[in-house]
Each structure stands twice: as C-alpha cells, then as structure tokens.
Amino acid sequence: MAQLRRGVLEHCVLALLEGEARYAYDLVSDLGEAGLVASEGTVYPLLSRLRRDGLVETVWRESVAGPPRRYYSLTLNGRDSLDAFRRSWRDFRTSVDRIVDGEARS
Amino acid sequence: MMTEAQHPLVTDYLRRLREATATLPPTVAVELVADIEEHLDSANLGARSEADVRQALDRLGSPEEVAAAAGPELPPLSSPDALIASSPPAAGTHRLESVALLLLVLAEVLFIVVPLSAPLWVAGVVCLVLATGWTAREKVAAAAFVATGFPLVGLGVVVSALVVAELGACSASSTSTGDVIETCTTTTSPLGVILPALLVAYVVAQVVVIRRLLRSLR
Numbered sequence: 001m002a003q004l005r006r007g008v009l010e011h012c013v014l015a016l017l018e019g020e021a022r023y024a025y026d027l028v029s030d031l032g033e034a035g036l037v038a039s040e041g042t043v044y045p046l047l048s049r050l051r052r053d054g055l056v057e058t059v060w061r062e063s064v065a066g067p068p069r070r071y072y073s074l075t076l077n078g079r080d081s082l083d084a085f086r087r088s089w090r091d092f093r094t095s096v097d098r099i100v101d102g103e104a105r106s
Numbered sequence: 107m108m109t110e111a112q113h114p115l116v117t118d119y120l121r122r123l124r125e126a127t128a129t130l131p132p133t134v135a136v137e138l139v140a141d142i143e144e145h146l147d148s149a150n151l152g153a154r155s156e157a158d159v160r161q162a163l164d165r166l167g168s169p170e171e172v173a174a175a176a177g178p179e180l181p182p183l184s185s186p187d188a189l190i191a192s193s194p195p196a197a198g199t200h201r202l203e204s205v206a207l208l209l210l211v212l213a214e215v216l217f218i219v220v221p222l223s224a225p226l227w228v229a230g231v232v233c234l235v236l237a238t239g240w241t242a243r244e245k246v247a248a249a250a251f252v253a254t255g256f257p258l259v260g261l262g263v264v265v266s267a268l269v270v271a272e273l274g275a276c277s278a279s280s281t282s283t284g285d286v287i288e289t290c291t292t293t294t295s296p297l298g299v300i301l302p303a304l305l306v307a308y309v310v311a312q313v314v315v316i317r318r319l320l321r322s323l324r
Contacts (some may be wrong), residue, residue, distance in 0.1 A: 024141065025145055028145065032165055039165075039166060039168070041167040041175070042167055042171060045134075045176035048134070066147060069148065070141070
C-alpha cells in the first residue's frame with residue numbers, strides 16, 4: 001500500500017506540473033492543501049527522485065525577492081509516465097470501486 | 107544560502123534536519139537541506155509571528171520524518187503496472203524483452219558467423235517489435251542502439267579492415283641473390299583511427315542503453 005500511495009503521489013506531482021512549470025513551494029503547498037501529504041517536507045525527496053529518474057527537470061530562476069529558486073517542469077518522459085498512469089489508474093479505480101461498492105451493498 | 111532575517115526556530119529546524127540526514131548519502135542530504143531551506147525562505151517567515159513560524163514548521167513535518175522520506179528507495183516506478191500490482195510482477199512477464207536484447211547482442215557479437223548471426227538478428231528484431239514491456243520511446247532507443255548493432259558492427263569491422271588493407275602498399279623487389287623480397291608498408295590515415303574510435307563510442311552507447319532498458323523492466 002505504501003508503494004501505491006507513493007506512486008499515486010508521484011503522478012499527482014507530475015499532473016500538477018502538466019500545465020505549466022512551477023516553483024516547489026507552490027507545488028508543495030497545493031499538495032498539502034489537497035490533503036495528499038501529512039508532511040510537506042516529504043515531498044522534496046520525492047521531487048529529487050523524480051528528477052533523478054528523469055521525469056521532471058529544474059531550472060534556476062531569478063526570483064523577485066531573494067536568491068534564485070528552483071523551477072520545476074515536466075520532461076517528455078514525465079508526460080509519457082503521466083499518460084500511462086492515467087490509463088492504468090482509471091481501470092484500477094473502476095475495478096476497485098466495482099468490488100468495494102458491490103460488497104458494501106450485499 | 108542563508109537569508110539575513112532567518113527566524114531562530116527555522117535555524118534550529120535546519121540544524122536538526124542536518125543531523126537527521128547525516129546518515130544519508132552526502133549529495134542527497136545536502137540537496138534535501140537546501141530544498142527545505144529554500145522552501146522556508148519562500149515562506150517569508152523572517153518577519154512573521156512565532157505562531158505562524160511554528161505552524162509552517164509543523165506543516166513541513168519533523169526533521170526526522172522528512173529525512174526518513176529520503177531514505178531507502180523503493181524500486182523505480184517507470185511502469186504504472188508496477189505501482190498498481192501489490193505483488194511483484196510474475197517471473198515470465200518480461201521474458202520477450204530480455205530475449206530480444208539477448209538475441210540482438212548475440213547477433214552483434216557473432217556477426218562473423220553470418221549464417222548464425224543473421225537469423226539471430228531477425229529473431230531479435232521480431233521480439234523487439236512484439237515486446238510490450240517498454241514504452242514506444244524505449245523501443246525506438248532499443249532499435250536505434252541495439253538492433254543496429256549487428257549491421258553496424260559487422261559493416262564497421264569490414265570497412266575498417268578494407269580501409270587498412272587499401273592503405274597498405276606492398277612492393278616486391280628482388281635482391282642480388284635472386285630472392286624476391288616483398289616489403290609492405292602501411293600508412294595510417296585518419297580514417298583508420300576514426301572508424302575504430304566511432305565503433306568504440308557506439309558500443310559504449312549501446313551498453314548504456316541496454317542497462318537503462320533492463321532497469322526499466324524491473
């Protein structure tokens with residue numbers, strides 16, 4: 001289950017980056033608000049892993065006030081991974097719902 | 107990368123984080139602490155109330171929790187099926203991919219024995235086309251770097267040999283005793299050096315691609 005949760009979280013991060021590149025701080029805050037992470041800090045190792053696996057890339061951007069910040073964006077591999085996840089997740093969710101709801105009714 | 111007005115609670119948190127990440131690989135630890143420091147800088151806590159700072163640090167999670175998240179890695183999730191199946195994939199699942207790689211590499215290594223290597227290569231290409239365990243991009247990489255092995259290496263070695271042979275000039279001369287002595291001189295042209303170098307570079311690239319492809323199967 002831990003692996004499932006981690007995998008889903010990774011792909012949620014990818015999905016959040018799909019539209020536009022973002023700063024980690026905004027990404028992490030969104031995930032926290034969505035209730036997907038108990039500790040915002042644990043997202044950073046996840047982001048590092050995504051970067052090492054080539055699913056996201058970062059550029060340093062000058063920020064308005066203060067030192068340059070990391071700006072995260074999806075790589076082509078990241079987009080592929082996200083698309084594949086969407087297909088798998090849809091099927092999985094449907095199957096689980098069918099069984100779990102079915103059992104609840106009987 | 108310390109900003110001037112760092113709240114003492116933040117400084118303390120970062121110190122505890124450094125301690126908690128001491129057992130991690132140095133690059134991982136340094137990167138994580140830098141990321142967290144950047145996060146806290148972005149939160150602009152310098153001039154906020156202590157309650158706000160404590161809340162921000164709570165949301166971050168304890169240094170131990172954060173460091174633990176960077177700990178021992180679960181296997182990479184390049185295939186969504188790996189994440190959804192709670193048990194590891196059955197042993198035979200990626201056989202076709204491994205066989206494809208094996209056949210193509212064998213064909214390349216045994217290229218000299220054409221009656222053997224040619225069918226091996228064809229079989230390898232067929233397996234590669236039929237394989238489902240890789241994404242389209244991975245299959246293109248396999249085709250570009252591994253399937254081309256047999257034709258390129260075979261061709262490359264033959265061309266190199268021809269180039270070297272052509273550059274050799276043999277002249278026959280007879281000595282006073284009536285013996286014929288053949289002296290051969292070979293001159294090295296840039297081609298004779300470049301071609302083998304290209305071959306080596308190509309083989310290195312192949313090894314890298316093959317390792318990546320195998321890793322993605324796990």
